[in-house]
Amino acid sequence: MSASTALSHEALAEVITRCAGAHTDAAALRDTRPTFDDLDVDSLGLLGIVAELEKTLGIQLGPDAERCTSPGDLLALANAQLRAAA
Amino acid sequence: MTRRTVVTGMGVIAPSGVGVDAFWRSALAGHGALGRLSRYPADGYPLTVAGEVRGYDPASAIDTRVTVQTDRFTQFALAAADLALEQARLSPDTLPPYSFGAVTASAAGGVEFGQREIERLWSRGPGHVGPYQSIAWFYAASTGQLSIRHGLKGPCGVLVADESGGLDALAHAARDIRYGTTAMLAGGAEAPFAPFSMACQYGHGLLSEADDPDHAYLPFSDLARGFTPAEGGAVLVLEEEEAARARGAVPQARIAGHGTTWTGGEPHVHSAEGLAKAVLGALDEAGCAPSDVGVVFADGLAHPAADRAEADALRQVFGPALDSLPVTVPKAGFGRAYAGAAALDVTLAALTLRHGLVPPTPYATGTAYDLDLVTGAPRPTDTATALVLARGLAGGNSALVLRAPGH
DSSP: OGGGGSSSSOOOOOOOOHHHHHOOHHHHHHTTTTTTTTTTTHHHHHHHHHHHHHHHHHHHOOGGGGGGSSSHHHHHHHHHHHHOOO | OOOOOEEEEEEEEEEHHHHHHHHHHHHHHTTOOOEOOOOOTTTSSSSEEOOOOOOOOGGGGGGGHHHOOOHHHHHHHHHHHHOOOHHHOGGGGGOGGGGGEEEESSSSSSSSHHHHHHHHHHHHGGGOTTTHHHHHHHHTTHHHHHHHHHHHHSEEEEOOSHHHHHHHHHHHHHHHHHTTSSEEEEEEEOOOOHHHHTTTTTSSSOOOSOOGGGGOOOTTTTTTOOOOOOOEEEEEEEEEEEHHTTTOOOOOEEEEEEEEEEEOOOOOTTHHHHHHHHHHHHHHHHHHOOGGGEEOOOOOOOHHHHHHHHHHHHHHGGGGGGGGGGGEEEGGTTTTTTGHHHHHHHHHHHHHHHHTTTOOOTTTTSHHHHHEOSSSSSSEOOOOOEEEEEEEEEEEEEEEEOOTTOO
């Protein structure tokens, strides 16, 4: 698969900020590796983030996506799914 | 001994002003804040004049993690509660967790949020409806978000009975305090201006279809043609009087008595008996005689039969003394904010008792009824007792007696 179809830290940070209102950026996700709890993103917030990613990435992420406890885990899961779908 | 409930903080977000000081100054000036409805394109629809909160975004007072999951009506309530707590100088975390609760009233719920999400449903499909739709449009959203924001684990509730529900919510909170709770956030706020929400109301015939703000909402006038709806509202900090005084708070008024009845939405003539019974119940609970009441904040629906019924109810209770009892409808200046209207009226009643001035009925030049309607300039008063009336569009009739602290 090409790098352009992978989910980037930048794109994930934008979705987290827009859908859950938790301001974050790629550098923060990379460097401090926060959990969703650290960001005060609740379960409905995560649901909205996953739904938005599924729309923009064009794949279903599956039930495990909504159980991810951190943006890092979600990023890894999404990129694994993208590779598998490629 | 009886536990008494006092108001120690008031937070207001109204079309006529944000914060108690601006709201009160505007009320005393009889300022008219009605204008062209702008929350959605209203041209071609019956309702074009409204009371809108402009120049203030409640989201500015709230964390974005909360704004993404709340409708404007909840943001109004959260911002108003912050103002009330600030005025009361009360930090909820200083009280034991189960001794602080919240009761709000709502008539519209989260209709702007709801309309946005439902538009996504029919235009783009279910996958485009955000998960926060599941909590944002509920009537109970404001009470829930207040509870979460301030860690309130005491009694919580929400009442849905239009404007009468707004008075009932304050009485409900006072009852919680009588039963042992130390403090309550109580009140109501609305943001009803979504097209589908207002379209649902074109049938009841009570919305003013005037296109001129100066002549849109004229309660007790022979030109009355319905009410002008508004957004906004107020949240009050209510506390048990001794606990409030012990922490050095200054009680601004006391919730002394409440009564409520239900007589059905139509015809309005029945609300005369219902309102009179509610007033007598409220006076009885307050231990007051009708002659103790020095000012009435009327419901003022501005529908001829409803105004007639309210005037008749007041005549039944007060008899000839009504001729010299000041009656006012300050919300004529900023609109009727449904369940938020009652807490705004109670705020004005508390300020009237404190400052000795009855705010006038804006836009009004007189009355067609045998009432002493306050118009033009504010009216001086030395009364310690105010009566606030509210009816609900579905037939509730409520009355609240407010007394100056120490009475």
